[in-house]
Amino acid sequence: MIQIDYKSDKPIYEQIIQQFKLNIVKGIFKEGDKVISVRKMASILDITPSTVSKAYAELERQGVIETIRAKGTYIAGSGLQAQDISMEKVRKNLLDELIELKHAGVGLEQVQSLVRELYDSI
Amino acid sequence: MIQIDYKSDKPIYEQIIQQFKLNIVKGIFKEGDKVISVRKMASILDITPSTVSKAYAELERQGVIETIRAKGTYIAGSGLQAQDISMEKVRKNLLDELIELKHAGVGLEQVQSLVRELYDSI
Amino acid sequence: MIQIDYKSDKPIYEQIIQQFKLNIVKGIFKEGDKVISVRKMASILDITPSTVSKAYAELERQGVIETIRAKGTYIAGSGLQAQDISMEKVRKNLLDELIELKHAGVGLEQVQSLVRELYDSI
Amino acid sequence: MIQIDYKSDKPIYEQIIQQFKLNIVKGIFKEGDKVISVRKMASILDITPSTVSKAYAELERQGVIETIRAKGTYIAGSGLQAQDISMEKVRKNLLDELIELKHAGVGLEQVQSLVRELYDSI
DNA sequence: GTGGTCTAGACCACG
DNA sequence: GTGGTCTAGACCACG
Numbered sequence: 001m002i003q004i005d006y007k008s009d010k011p012i013y014e015q016i017i018q019q020f021k022l023n024i025v026k027g028i029f030k031e032g033d034k035v036i037s038v039r040k041m042a043s044i045l046d047i048t049p050s051t052v053s054k055a056y057a058e059l060e061r062q063g064v065i066e067t068i069r070a071k072g073t074y075i076a077g078s079g080l081q082a083q084d085i086s087m088e089k090v091r092k093n094l095l096d097e098l099i100e101l102k103h104a105g106v107g108l109e110q111v112q113s114l115v116r117e118l119y120d121s122i
Numbered sequence: 123m124i125q126i127d128y129k130s131d132k133p134i135y136e137q138i139i140q141q142f143k144l145n146i147v148k149g150i151f152k153e154g155d156k157v158i159s160v161r162k163m164a165s166i167l168d169i170t171p172s173t174v175s176k177a178y179a180e181l182e183r184q185g186v187i188e189t190i191r192a193k194g195t196y197i198a199g200s201g202l203q204a205q206d207i208s209m210e211k212v213r214k215n216l217l218d219e220l221i222e223l224k225h226a227g228v229g230l231e232q233v234q235s236l237v238r239e240l241y242d243s244i
Numbered sequence: 245m246i247q248i249d250y251k252s253d254k255p256i257y258e259q260i261i262q263q264f265k266l267n268i269v270k271g272i273f274k275e276g277d278k279v280i281s282v283r284k285m286a287s288i289l290d291i292t293p294s295t296v297s298k299a300y301a302e303l304e305r306q307g308v309i310e311t312i313r314a315k316g317t318y319i320a321g322s323g324l325q326a327q328d329i330s331m332e333k334v335r336k337n338l339l340d341e342l343i344e345l346k347h348a349g350v351g352l353e354q355v356q357s358l359v360r361e362l363y364d365s366i
Numbered sequence: 367m368i369q370i371d372y373k374s375d376k377p378i379y380e381q382i383i384q385q386f387k388l389n390i391v392k393g394i395f396k397e398g399d400k401v402i403s404v405r406k407m408a409s410i411l412d413i414t415p416s417t418v419s420k421a422y423a424e425l426e427r428q429g430v431i432e433t434i435r436a437k438g439t440y441i442a443g444s445g446l447q448a449q450d451i452s453m454e455k456v457r458k459n460l461l462d463e464l465i466e467l468k469h470a471g472v473g474l475e476q477v478q479s480l481v482r483e484l485y486d487s488i
Numbered sequence: 489g490t491g492g493t494c495t496a497g498a499c500c501a502c503g
Numbered sequence: 504g505t506g507g508t509c510t511a512g513a514c515c516a517c518g
Contacts, residue, residue: 103143265469
């Protein structure tokens with residue numbers, strides 16, 4: 001369910017966050033689903049529980065999951081999620097990549113086609 | 123010419139690299155233009171020279187600038203540049219942002235429109 | 245009568261305690277009223293009886309309810325209750341929120357108006 | 367500058383956050399002031415750096431401080447801060463204390479007077 | 489059993 | 504020197 005690239009320069013806790021969002025988009029994680037516990041996730045991924053904890057805390061802050069005391073963690077409803085996205089940050093990151101592409105001589109049409117391909121692959 | 127956001131989480135040397143590419147795309151920097159020296163750039167931006175050095179080294183590696191011994195550094199021709207772009211990395215980063223957007227419920231058409239807007243603003 | 249927010253970070257037993265006080269203030273629970281048993285409350289709220297037990301024990305310690313051996317539990321008279329409030333704790337918690345508000349630039353008058361609104365809503 | 371009550375049930379990192387806000391309100395910390403480094407704060411308070419780090423991360427999320435890469439951390443402008451306060455949470459916590467007070471028989475006027483006293487003491 | 493807090497470090501990129 | 508990430512745990516309240 002959760003694929004971690006240990007060689008990536010992207011922090012593990014960020015990879016976990018992204019994988020959660022990916023699984024939700026793909027319909028693998030559905031609203032109300034119980035999320036594997038911090039300890040179990042940690043032992044499966046063979047990382048320390050604090051790293052998983054950090055990811056879960058951020059996911060909760062973003063409204064992606066909800067924690068119920070001493071019971072566990074659950075996938076939240078999609079209602080909460082949409083509003084919390086930091087569009088400003090996404091725009092900036094997107095702009096960074098587009099500068100890279102435009103500088104490399106890739107035209108808007110090719111970019112659009114790449115975007116479509118990637119978006120549909122999600 | 124070079125705008126640095128010191129509060130950004132993006133490393134300063136990466137910001138310099140990006141600003142060079144942006145200036146080239148915008149036509150502000152043209153092939154054969156002399157590039158300000160490491161020391162001058164460092165004093166203008168009020169940062170340590172080694173940071174500028176790191177940026178220039180990477181720009182040279184990517185074929186964006188060329189250093190001619192004892193003469194100085196120049197903007198390279200666009201021929202060299204195009205091939206060195208790391209499409210793999212751009213794809214990955216683009217995918218990251220698209221996951222974020224799709225999870226937030228932003229549809230492909232809206233994404234395309236955002237991409238067009240940003241691309242054209244460059 | 246008793247509303248529990250299972251997603252809240254406030255412990256369930258504390259929520260029960262507060263709901264009792266709220267019901268008494270609102271006149272829904274009156275002196276001498278029989279209080280539902282631990283087991284019934286637990287099954288109604290779908291929580292473990294020990295949690296209800298913990299709430300009742302604290303309510304009794306605070307003089308809000310009284311247990312009469314083998315007869316059951318009852319809402320106590322208001323005489324007992326007033327004195328047991330931990331003003332020190334309330335002051336501290338109140339201060340915490342006021343610091344938050346003052347830091348956010350909310351003036352005393354706005355705070356007073358908010359306090360009035362909330363107090364009257366109880 | 368930063369007073370920690372090690373006996374308090376309030377987490378240390380939350381106490382640090384609150385002390386920052388208090389110092390800003392009191393004018394002890396001013397916009398642009400350099401904030402003591404994570405390591406120094408940790409050694410002064412005799413706690414582990416990760417706890418200070420957690421507090422700083424949350425303060426940054428709230429826009430109270432800003433981190434400049436490898437240079438250090440600074441008190442942010444008050445412009446950013448006001449908007450980020452979670453009024454919902456403050457309202458809830460305030461309501462909790464007001465229920466406690468109303469249940470204890472404390473009238474609105476007394477509450478207002480207490481609020482004034484505490485607010486002015488900040 | 490659950491997540492939250494904290495310890496006491498290590499290693500890292502950045503500047 | 505700086506903050507960010509991660510380790511490998513301990514202890515805790517809650518249920």
